[in-house]
C-alpha cells in the first residue's frame with residue numbers, strides 16, 4: 196500500500212471505543228476489540244443501501260429486491276429508521292434528500308423544519324439578554340417537522356411502489372418490536388438525561404426507568420398506530436389528519452408553539468441543487484439552507500491547486516491545507532449563510548473562482564493562520580466556547596438501485612432524541628432544531644458554530660444546516676453517493692471522504708474509517724480524532740495549531756460505483772450496515 200502509515204492507523208481504529216455509560220452488557224462487549232474486519236468494502240452487483248442501523252438497511256434492500264427503485268427504498272428506510280434508530284431517525288424532525296435518477300434527472304427536496312408562526316427573533320434570550328437552553332430542551336425547542344412530507348413528495352415525484360407497502364415494514368417493526376442492539380443501547384444511555392425530562396419518553400424509551408438491556412425487545416405500539424395511519428391516509432395525516440390534531444393539541448397543552456395551521460402550511464421546497472466540478476468529477480450538492488454544498492465546493496476549490504496531496508492522506512501536509520480551507524469556509528458560514536427565502540445568501544460570490552483563489556492565496560503553506568486573522572473576525576471571547584461534544588446526532592443513508600438511480604438522504608432531530616419529548620399517544624419524538632438558528636446573532640449554538648443575522652429566527656424560516664447529502668458523477672455516470680450525521684462536523688467529514696476517494700484513491704470502506712479531523716474557525720482549535728498519528732499531531736503543533744483530541748466525528752457513509760459494481764462503506768467501529776445484493 197502506498198500509504199502504509201495511514202493504513203496502520205486504520206487497523207488500530209478497528210478497536211471499538213469504550214463509550215461511557217453503556218448498559219452493563221454493552222460495556223462488557225465494548226471492552227473487547229472487534230475482530231479485524233476486512234478493509235474491503237461491501238460489494239454488490241444490483242443494489243445497495245448504506246445506513247446507520249442494520250435492520251433499516253435490510254428493509255431498504257428488501258424493497259429493492261421486490262422491484263422498488265432507490266426512492267421507494269428511501270421512503271421505507273426513512274420510516275424504518277424512525278423506529279429502529281429513534282435517536283435520529285424520525286417523524287418529528289426534518290432533513291434534505293438529493294435524488295439523481297439514472298437518466299440524469301435530479302431533485303433536491305428541502306424538508307427542513309421551519310420556525311413556527313409564533314416564533315420570534317429573541318424567543319430564546321433570557322432577561323439578561325443571553326441565550327437560554329430553551330432552544331434545546333422542552334416543547335418550545337421544536338420547529339415544524341418536515342420528514343413525513345419530505346418522504347411523501349420524494350415518493351410522489353419518483354416512487355413506483357404503493358406508499359402503504361413502503362410504510363408497512365416500519366409499522367411491523369414498531370408493533371412487534373426488535374432487539375436492542377449495541378448502537379441503540381449506547382444511544383439510550385447517552386440520551387438518558389434528555390429522555391428523563393419527559394414522562395412519555397421515560398415510559399417508552401427508558402422502560403419506566405428500568406432501562407433496556409442488550410437483546411431485549413423494544414415495542415412502540417403508539418408509534419405503530421401513527422405509522423399505520425400514515426400508511427393508510429398518506430403523509431397528510433401528519434399535517435391535517437388525526438396525527439396533526441394530536442400534535443397540535445399536545446403542543447398547546449405543554450406550552451409548545453406549533454399549531455394546526457403551522458402543520459397545514461408546512462411545505463417541502465424543491466430547490467436547484469448546487470453543482471460544481473473537481474478534477475474531472477461532477478458534484479451535486481445541497482444549496483442553502485444547507486451550508487454543506489457551499490462548504491464542500493469552496494473547500495475543494497481552495498484545495499485544488501495546492502500541494503495538499505503530496506504526502507498522502509492524514510499527513511501533516513494534507514491536514515494543514517484542509518484545516519486552513521475549513522477555517523476559511525467556517526468564517527464565511529458564520530456571516531453569510533442562512534435560509535435563502537429570508538436572506539440574500541451570496542452563493543455566487545462565495546463560489547466565485549476569483550474569490551476562492553484569493554482565499555487560497557491567504558493560506559501560509561508552512562503555518563496555521565490564527566482564526567482572528569481570518570475574516571470575518573469576531574470578538575476573541577467567542578473563541579473560548581469550546582465544542583467538545585459527541586457528534587453523533589442526525590442520520591444519513593445512501594441508496595443505489597439496479598438502474599443506477601441514487602438517493603442521498605440526511606435527516607435529523609438535531610440532538611440525540613431531539614428535545615427528549617415524546618408527544619403522548621403518538622410515539623413521535625420531537626426535534627430541537629430551533630437551536631440551529633442563531634438565538635443571538637454572533638453567539639455559538641450547541642455545535643459551537645456561530646451564526647449571523649443571516650441565520651436569525653423569523654417565523655416560517657428554516658435554520659442553517661450542516662447536512663451535506665452529496666452525489667458525484669464522472670462522464671455523466673454515477674460515481675459516488677455520500678453523506679453523514681455529525682452536527683457541524685458533517686461538512687468537513689464529507690469533504691474528507693470525497694478527497695480520500697478522489698485524490699487518495701481509497702475504497703469507500705477505508706475512506707470512512709480513516710481517522711478524521713475538523714476545524715470550524717471558532718474556536719481556533721484543530722479537532723483530531725483520538726487515534727490520529729502522534730507524529731503528525733506533533734508536526735501540526737509545531738505549525739501553530741491548537742489541538743484537541745475528539746472521539747466523535749461525522750460518521751460518513753458512502754457508496755462508490757467501480758467497474759460496474761457497487762462498493763459500500765460505513766464506519767467499522769459503529770453499528771451501521773452496507774447492505775447489498
Ligand code: GLY
Nearest residue numbers: 609660661662682
Ligand atoms: N441539526 C444539524 C444540522 O442540521 O446541521
